[in-house]
Amino acid sequence: MSSHIILSADSTCDLGDELRARYNVQYYPFHVILDGETYADGVDLMPDQIYEVYREKKILPKTAAINTAEYVEYFKQWTDQGYEVIHFTLGSGLSATYNNCRLAAQELPGVYAIDSRNLSTGSGLLVIEAAERIAAGMPAAQIAEEVQALTSHSQASFIIDTLEFLYKGGRCSALAMLGANMLQLKPCIEVDNSSGAMNVGKKYRGSLEKALSQYVKDKLEGRTDIRSDRIFITHSGISQERIDLVKKLVKQYGDFKEIFVTRAGCTISSHCGPNTLGVLFMTK
Numbered sequence: 001m002s003s004h005i006i007l008s009a010d011s012t013c014d015l016g017d018e019l020r021a022r023y024n025v026q027y028y029p030f031h032v033i034l035d036g037e038t039y040a041d042g043v044d045l046m047p048d049q050i051y052e053v054y055r056e057k058k059i060l061p062k063t064a065a066i067n068t069a070e071y072v073e074y075f076k077q078w079t080d081q082g083y084e085v086i087h088f089t090l091g092s093g094l095s096a097t098y099n100n101c102r103l104a105a106q107e108l109p110g111v112y113a114i115d116s117r118n119l120s121t122g123s124g125l126l127v128i129e130a131a132e133r134i135a136a137g138m139p140a141a142q143i144a145e146e147v148q149a150l151t152s153h154s155q156a157s158f159i160i161d162t163l164e165f166l167y168k169g170g171r172c173s174a175l176a177m178l179g180a181n182m183l184q185l186k187p188c189i190e191v192d193n194s195s196g197a198m199n200v201g202k203k204y205r206g207s208l209e210k211a212l213s214q215y216v217k218d219k220l221e222g223r224t225d226i227r228s229d230r231i232f233i234t235h236s237g238i239s240q241e242r243i244d245l246v247k248k249l250v251k252q253y254g255d256f257k258e259i260f261v262t263r264a265g266c267t268i269s270s271h272c273g274p275n276t277l278g279v280l281f282m283t284k
Contacts, residue, residue, distance in 0.1 A: 004084060005086060006026060006083050006086070007026065007131055007134055008025065008028065009089075010027070010028055010066065010087075010089050011027045011042050012041070012090045012119060012265060012267045013025075013116070013127055014268065015128075016260075016262040016263065019128075023131035024131065027042075028074055029042055030066065030090075030267055031063065031064040031066065032045050032062075032266045032267070034060075042265045042266065045266055047237055047264065051269075058168075063266075066097055066100060068100045070100075071103075075108050079108045079109060079111060084111070084140040085112065086134075086147075087113055087114065088127050089101045089113065090119055090123065091115065091116055091117045091195055092117065092195060094197060112140055112143075114148055115151070115196075117152075117154075117193050118154050118193055119156065119268065120234050120268050120278070120280070121232040121262055121280045122193070125154045126147055128230070130147045133146065150282070151193055153227075153282050154280070155191075155280065155281055155282070155283060156280045157201065157219065157278050157280075159187075159278065160186065160272050160273070161275035162273055162275070163176060163181075164273060166273075169270070183205065184205055184206055184207075187202075188203070189201065202218065209242065212245060212246055212249075216249040216250060220250065220253035220279065226254060226281050226282070226283055227281065228254065229282075230256060230258040230260060230281070231250060231254065231258075231259055233247060233261045233277065234261075234268075235262075235277040236263070236269040236277075237269065237274045238275050238277050243261060246277060247261070264276070
């Protein structure tokens, strides 16, 4: 390895194996507790297993933040060898993870904790920004400062097919779920990039295909403030036809150098359920 900087992230950044390898990203898997057992996100538990358990038993997992002692132990494998570490966490508005990581970073030399103030590939976009700076030979402290300042440029949102999982997880009311089902509404979840908190935005009426088409148009059409180097289409398990539809629309509304399609891990999937899809990008 030419650089003495290790790039790392919580598994919640949803980059997928290919991009992790391309950008040399280490992962710390989130803890997922399902039916009394604790699993490592994406290691010994996959989203489809969560859906299966939900169908059979109507129970959803809980996620547990990585604690400070775990982070210290994780970072020491590199800091003991003289490496610096830049680590991205799930947004502080969603989890105690950033605070735990920040406390761990204070105990060790050369560890930089970055609050992505986002989730899924909204965080992943920032990880790639750091990877490019590492490749350019920038010092770790400068990378951490620059990328932390970029959090307000990472735009993340998702269309949700059903509110059932948000309701079961205590994140929306029974009334909201019933209303959405009766009116055939597909809500758009917007991520507040000052914290990572999820808010309900526009509600789309009609089929999922219709909602996805209108959503992509709303997000991308006529925009001049979106960076064209890359865009993510991230989903929680959805048909290839719907991915192809969204990809076609992304190409129609923007001229992106790269369109990455990735699958969300256990954290997003357990909150939002199957057939969730978002387009995520950076603004100038």
